[in-house]
Each structure stands twice: as C-alpha cells, then as structure tokens.
Amino acid sequence: MTANQQQFYKIEKNQVTNFEAIVIGAGFSGLYMLNRLREAGFSVRVYEKGNGVGGAWYWSRYPGARCDSESIYYNYTFSEELYKEWTWSSRYPEQAEILRYLNFVADRLDLRQDIQFNTEIKAAHYDETHNLWRIDLNDGTCVSAKYFITGVGCLSVNATNVPAIKGLDRFEGKWYHTGAWPHEKIDFKGKRVGVIGTGSSGVQAIPVIAQKAEHLTVFQRTPQYTIPARNRPLDLEFIEKTKENYSEIRRQMHESFGGFPGNRGDRSALEEPPENRQSVYEAAWEAGGLAIRSTYKDIMTNEAANNTVSDFLRSKIREIVQDPEVHGKLMPTYFFATKRPVLDTNYFETYNRKNVTLVDLRKSPIEEITPKGLRTTEAEYELDFLVFATGYDGVTGPLFKIDIRGKDGLSLKEKWEDGALVKTYLGLSTAGFPNFFIITGPESPSVLSNVPVAIEQHVEWIGDCIQYLHDHGVETIEAKAEAEEAWSKHCKEVADSTLYTKTDSWLTGANIADKPRGFPIYIGGIGQYRQIIDEIAAKGYEGFSLVTHQKTKSYQ
Ligand code: N01
Numbered sequence: 001m002t003a004n005q006q007q008f009y010k011i012e013k014n015q016v017t018n019f020e021a022i023v024i025g026a027g028f029s030g031l032y033m034l035n036r037l038r039e040a041g042f043s044v045r046v047y048e049k050g051n052g053v054g055g056a057w058y059w060s061r062y063p064g065a066r067c068d069s070e071s072i073y074y075n076y077t078f079s080e081e082l083y084k085e086w087t088w089s090s091r092y093p094e095q096a097e098i099l100r101y102l103n104f105v106a107d108r109l110d111l112r113q114d115i116q117f118n119t120e121i122k123a124a125h126y127d128e129t130h131n132l133w134r135i136d137l138n139d140g141t142c143v144s145a146k147y148f149i150t151g152v153g154c155l156s157v158n159a160t161n162v163p164a165i166k167g168l169d170r171f172e173g174k175w176y177h178t179g180a181w182p183h184e185k186i187d188f189k190g191k192r193v194g195v196i197g198t199g200s201s202g203v204q205a206i207p208v209i210a211q212k213a214e215h216l217t218v219f220q221r222t223p224q225y226t227i228p229a230r231n232r233p234l235d236l237e238f239i240e241k242t243k244e245n246y247s248e249i250r251r252q253m254h255e256s257f258g259g260f261p262g263n264r265g266d267r268s269a270l271e272e273p274p275e276n277r278q279s280v281y282e283a284a285w286e287a288g289g290l291a292i293r294s295t296y297k298d299i300m301t302n303e304a305a306n307n308t309v310s311d312f313l314r315s316k317i318r319e320i321v322q323d324p325e326v327h328g329k330l331m332p333t334y335f336f337a338t339k340r341p342v343l344d345t346n347y348f349e350t351y352n353r354k355n356v357t358l359v360d361l362r363k364s365p366i367e368e369i370t371p372k373g374l375r376t377t378e379a380e381y382e383l384d385f386l387v388f389a390t391g392y393d394g395v396t397g398p399l400f401k402i403d404i405r406g407k408d409g410l411s412l413k414e415k416w417e418d419g420a421l422v423k424t425y426l427g428l429s430t431a432g433f434p435n436f437f438i439i440t441g442p443e444s445p446s447v448l449s450n451v452p453v454a455i456e457q458h459v460e461w462i463g464d465c466i467q468y469l470h471d472h473g474v475e476t477i478e479a480k481a482e483a484e485e486a487w488s489k490h491c492k493e494v495a496d497s498t499l500y501t502k503t504d505s506w507l508t509g510a511n512i513a514d515k516p517r518g519f520p521i522y523i524g525g526i527g528q529y530r531q532i533i534d535e536i537a538a539k540g541y542e543g544f545s546l547v548t549h550q551k552t553k554s555y556q
Contacts, residue, residue, distance in 0.1 A: 019045045021466065022124075022135055022145035024402070026115050027055015029151030029439040029455045031102065032076060035109050036463035042470075045145075046115040047137065049157065053106045053115070057098045059157040062178040062201060062387070063188075064208035065095035068229065068343040069450045070289065072242050073260050075101060077250040078456055082108060084243045092231045092343070120158075123403035124148050126434060131475055133435065147466060149437045151455075152398040154447045155179065159397030161390050161511060163196075167369035175386040178205060188212040191384040194374055196366075198224045199506075200342045202389030207346040209387070210356050217381045219374070221361040222339075223332040225313045229343040230288025254457070257525040259450025262294070269296035269305035281312040293337045300337060300498050310336040320348040327351075329360040338503035340447065357381075394506040395442050395520050396422060406433035416442075421518040423488045425479035425543055426533050428458065434478040437462045442520035443491045447507070449526045457530050464537060469546070476547045483543030495519040 021037050023030045026048035037044045050058040067074050071088035085108070086101055093101070106112055120138040126148075127134050133148035152158070160179045162168075168175065176182065178201035193213040195202055198220045210216045242249065252261035269277060277296075284292035298305040314331055321327035330351065350356055364378035373383040393400075396416060404412040410432045416422045424430045427444025428437055439458045440446035446454050469477055495501050501519045504510035509517050522529055536542050 017141075017143045018132075019043045019143065019145040021045075021147040021149055022047065022121075022133065022143065023149045023151050024048075024121050025055055025151035025153065026050070026053040026106075026111075026117070027057065027151060027153060028076075028102070028452050029153065029459065030055070030115075031105055031109075031111055032078065032455060032459045033149055033151055033439065033462065034111055034114055036078075036459050037466065038114065040463060040467055042466065044114055045143070046111075046151075047119045047121050047135075048115055048117050049120045051117050052099075052103070053111075054099045054102045055151075056153055056155055056157070056179070057095055057102065059181065060179050060201070061095055061181040061183065062176075062205050062389075063186075063212075064204035064206075064345070065178075065181075065201070066092050066204060066229070066231070066345075067095075067098060068092060068200065068290065068341075069260070069452075071097075071234070072239075072249070073253055073450055074098070074452055076105065076452060076456065077246075077253060078460070080246055083246050083250075087239055088234060090231055090233050092229050121402055123405075125403075125405045125409070126407060126436070128407055131435070147435045147437065148404075149439065149462060150399060150402075150404075150441065151439045152402075153440060153451075154395045154398065155392040156398035156401070158401040159393040160388075161392050161506075162388050163390055165366055165369050167371075170371050171369050171373075171386065172371045173373070173384045173386060175388065177388040177390070178202070179392060186385070188385065190214045192373075192382055193217070193385045193387065194219060194381060194383040195387045195389055197389035197391065198222065199389060199391050200340065201391070202387075203342045203344045203347045205387060205389055206356075207344070207350040210350045210353055213355065215355050215357070217357045217359060217374075217383070219359050219361055219366065219376075220329070222334070223330050224339075224342055225310070225332050225336050226342040226344040226347050227285065227290065227292055227313075228288045229345050230286075231345055253450065253453050254530060255527040257527065258290075258294070258448075259445075259453035259526045262291075264294040265296045267296055268298045268302070269308045270298070270302070272296070277308060278312070281309060285312075285316065289343065290341055293341060300500070303335065303499065306335045306337075306499055317348055321351050323351070326358055329358050334503045335499045338500050339505040340507065391506050391511055393512045393515070394447070395509075397512070399438070399441065404433070404436075406430075406436065408432075417516055421488075421516050422520040423484050425484040425487050426536065427487075427491075427522055428461065428533070429477070429479045429544070431479045431481040431484050434476040437465075443488060443522050445522050445524075445526045445529050448521050448523055453526055457526070457533070461533050461537065465541065468537070468541070472546075472548070474546045474548050476545075477541060478545045478547075480543055480545055487543075491522050492519070494522065494524045498523060 020042040021044045023033045023046045030046045034046050071093040123136040125134050132144045135143050157180050160177045192215045194217045196219040203226050257263050318327050364376040367375045373381045400413045422442040424443045440454050509515040
C-alpha cells in the first residue's frame, strides 16, 4: 500500500471524500470492480441507488423474471472458491435467486463496508487542474476520485422507457414498469390486467400474470420469436461435475464467442439438406435455450440462412397456438435473433387460455390511456393494472442520466449525440474523458454476450490498467481520438457484416424517439475481444495517451 493509500485509510470512513476510484452501481460490475481494486490496495467507494446490491436484478422483480443465461454460466468465475461455494437450483435462475447470489458474494467478500446505498451520482465532472473527478451525490455531498468508473450496465432503472401515451396521469388503476417493479407482492388475482410489450420482460411476465389475472390483455406492437427455456431443477450429480470442471468451464466461457462454452456451428445452414436441418432445429428446440442461434455459422449473417430458422420458429407458433387468427397476429417477420433473443416458459401456450386477449397494435394503435383503461383505434379495454414491459433507453441511456463531463466541460451526452453517435476506444473509454472507464458500455460485447463474462473482462482489464498506471507513475490515461475513430469504425464494419443492423430494436436506438440510430455493440465475439484488449494493454496501452509528469495541484 502506498503512502497515499494509507492516508485515505487513516481517515474515518464516513469522513473520506477523496478516493482513488469511485464506481457507480453495486450490480455484477460494481461488486467485482470494488473487490478487484480493493484487493490491489486502492481506496474505492461504490455508490448505489438501491437499498441493496444487485443492480438490474435488484429492480426487475416482475412476475416471471428469470435470467436467460444458464445459471452455471451466469456467475463470477474469477474465484474458484466462490464458484464452488454457490449452488444454483435450476437451469435458468429466477430473479430472487440471482439476488441471493449477489448478496452472498457481497457478504463473502465483505464488500458492503465500501458501498454507500440509497445514493445516486447526479454529476461527475473532470477537474483538469487537480486531475480529479468531482462527483455530486443526490444528498448534496461532493466527493472526488482519481478514477471514475461506471458499472451502470446497458439497461438501468434510471433509463426505463415508459412511452409518453396520452392520459397515463388520469389512469385510475395502478401501473408498473417491469424494470422498476415494487418490492411488495402485487396480487393480480381477480384483476383485469394489461401488458404493453412483448420483449424479454413481457414474454416472461405474460404467462405468469395470465395464471392469476381474471383477464389479461396483451398489447403487442412487434410479434416475437421465443424459444422454450425448458427450465428444470439441476441435479446434484450435474452440479458436482460442473464444479469439478470449473477451470475448463471458465476457460471455455472466456474464449468463446458468446460467453458460454461452445462456439457457433461451422457449417452453412444452406449447405445442409433440408431434412437434416429440420432435425437439427427440432433437436435445438427440444433442448431449449439459445443454442438454436448457433446451430449454423451463417444464421446471423445470411438472410436466406436466417430464413430457414425463422421459418422453423414460425411453424412452431402455428403448431402451438390453436386459433389461426391469434397465431396470425403472433407471426414475427424480422430476422430471428436480430432483436435480443428471448426464452420463455409457456409463452405461446398462454394465448390458448380463455382469459387472454391479444391486441395487435400494428392494426389498431393505442390512442390514449383513459381513467378506466386503454383505448386503441378499435376498442377500449377496461383495466385494473397496466404493466409497461416497454424496455429501456438502452446502452447510452443509463450513462446519459448522469451529467458526465470531461475536459473543457465537454458533456458525454453532447459528445455522443452530436450527430456522430457513440465513439469509444475499445468500449472502455472515450477521448476527452481522462481516467474514466466504462464497464460493459457501448462498443463492447456487453448485452450481446453472457454479461457476467463481459463484466469480468472489463473489470480485470481496468484493474490491471490502474495498477499499471500506479506502478509507472502515470497520472492520466486518455483514449486518443484517432484510436477511438478506428475502433468505432471497426465496430460498425463488424455489425454491418451481420443482419443485426437490418432490424429496429433497442440495440439500434429505434425504441426511443429522436435517439440517434446506430449499433453500438462489438459483435466480433467475446474471446476475440479479450485478445484485442489484452494485446493493447501488452503494448503499453497503445492508442491511449499516458501522461506521467502532469503538474497537478493537490485537492483539499
Ligand atoms: O424490453 P424490449 P424488455 N407501444 O425493449 C414494446 C434484458 N432482459 O424489458 O419491438 C407499444 O426488448 C416493444 O415493441 P417494439 C434483455 O437484454 C433480460 O423486454 O419496439 N409497444 C417491445 O415489444 C432484453 O433485450 C432478461 O415494436 C411498445 C417491448 O415493448 C432487455 O432487457 C429479462 C412501445 C419492449 O421490449 C430489454 O427487454 C428481461 C409502445 N410505445 C430483460 N414501446 C433475461 O435475462 C415499446 N414497446 C431473461
């Protein structure tokens, strides 16, 4: 520990206002970042809006909320002890179990002492004179740090999307957003419920609400492909085998394309005889989960190849949903998986229930919310509860909710919205914002990978980087404009070589009015990405400016 670090620790904790690193968010990102830097001897403070750890899993308590990464891959892998001490109960973990897991991690690593809960960071401004980030909290306090790190994720309670539908303020029933769900149990029994939205959240909530509600009306704008999760309890033998294979599983996850063991198929869907292809898709459907997307190498890059799997999935909807008029409304037309793919439990089956009505908003758009319910151009639906499963202002939204300013008062929002869209170097930093790091932000694999793996990559890279800066007496690190220009161009080229950019989604920004469109995700694969960022670090942080002898005044 340096003299500087000791000085931080000498001060009573509640009086400390200057840290080596400040991190926003106590979800997967913030918890590991805190642990990593603290173990290296740096003083760190995490600020968290919620009253507990968990991040998105703290807030998204809607009925049916469950992760669609398999539990044995949806955890930290940096510590063999942690991995082996925790035991998941089912193939896909439900929200409450993930929250228990993150609480277990926080307790086990004794993280809470360095987290301030119920606290929001409102503004973070880089002070060039003192080479510090000055950070304003919602309680009026100002704190500072040399390094400012965001762990807000791509989807945040601060950036939920509640569409501006006329009349919501006059609605006499209760309404909720899936991403900011109340902590108390909502009893839908005997109630008339409306759900707007059929993304991951809606698809999970709809079957569960339908079982309780007197009547459920689903307001659907875009029909959705979804694959059965085939969730099931995990047996002990499987769990023990998984734990025994910890090292190999970790290696495979980190070297893979998507953050799960196993890579994409190496054959084209179009070279396969149709009857073989059908068997492959049937097997993937029966197995459940996202593996169907990886059955052939060209599903995400070739329209005709994608059509083979999209046709297969549409045939499943026709098979499951009995009423032809209803399955007609449920038929998706976009390229499968170009919106974030969705897993379900009894989603399409739910439309066979007598207490469920599907409203096609493409034919009859919403006109207004009335005191008694919701009116489309065709009818008024009386409702006691209205659930917005309408998603988020994703990727940039959570960052833009904070007034982040770099050199010369440049605002991150202005920089990235000024017609130029997002520009980052490696998805980790951005020019004009020294000593600022983003965990799983734009132009990194983030939401199109198994997110805990993407988080571990970033946390480890940032931790190593800060250690390097410290060891080499570097005062500031900042991405070079030309390096971020090249990285952003590369991300765009990779995205344009796929079908992702052909579909409107929250990934392209199309779900938010006036949001600049783009595709700010690196989709070259998580293993490939790690190689790139590690090589850059090995070359002494190529593409970054490192300032060793900056004259800085000490900040009192
Ligand atoms: O949100 P979404 P989400 N009028 O944006 C519709 C992660 N996640 O919360 O497609 C009517 O996907 C919108 O319609 P359209 C995961 O990364 C993970 O479901 O824009 N409808 C769409 O149907 C996921 O991708 C998990 O035409 C409107 C829906 O609302 C991300 O979170 C679980 C509308 C929004 O779907 C977001 O998922 C949950 C309007 N004005 C979430 N505005 C798991 O791991 C929007 N819609 C399982």
